[in-house]
Amino acid sequence: MDHHSGCCASAKGRDASSRRTRTEESGIGLAGPVSQTIVEFAQRTRHRVHDDLVERHARELHSRSSYDCWNGLSDRDQELWRHMARLDLTNRPS
Numbered sequence: 699m700d701h702h703s704g705c706c707a708s709a710k711g712r713d714a715s716s717r718r719t720r721t722e723e724s725g726i727g728l729a730g731p732v733s734q735t736i737v738e739f740a741q742r743t744r745h746r747v748h749d750d751l752v753e754r755h756a757r758e759l760h761s762r763s764s765y766d767c768w769n770g771l772s773d774r775d776q777e778l779w780r781h782m783a784r785l786d787l788t789n790r791p792s
Contacts (some may be wrong), residue, residue, distance in 0.1 A: 736781045747787045755783035 756779040757768050768776070 719751060736777065739781065740784060743784050743788050751787065752780050752783050755787055759786070760782055786789040 756776070759782055760766075760768055760771075760779045771779075
């Protein structure tokens with residue numbers, strides 16, 4: 699875990715109190731139309747796609763596209779990845 703010392707909620711990284719504690723909380727505040735759309739879409743698709751699946755898929759999408767550590771991302775960035783995962787999971791052909 700030493701390689702995460704600069705990014706993962708360490709003394710140099712994010713404050714642990716700024717992290718989301720429950721999945722019901724949104725990492726994005728309702729500040730504009732884009733954030734409102736993301737939050738509303740998450741609420742509409744909650745019954746169709748389980749939160750654990752969304753989280754795993756978001757981490758997978760992020761790892762394919764970035765070398766940054768997931769835990770070093772802000773809550774807003776993580777929520778954007780979750781939104782992309784929800785879009786991907788709900789728009790797949792059956």
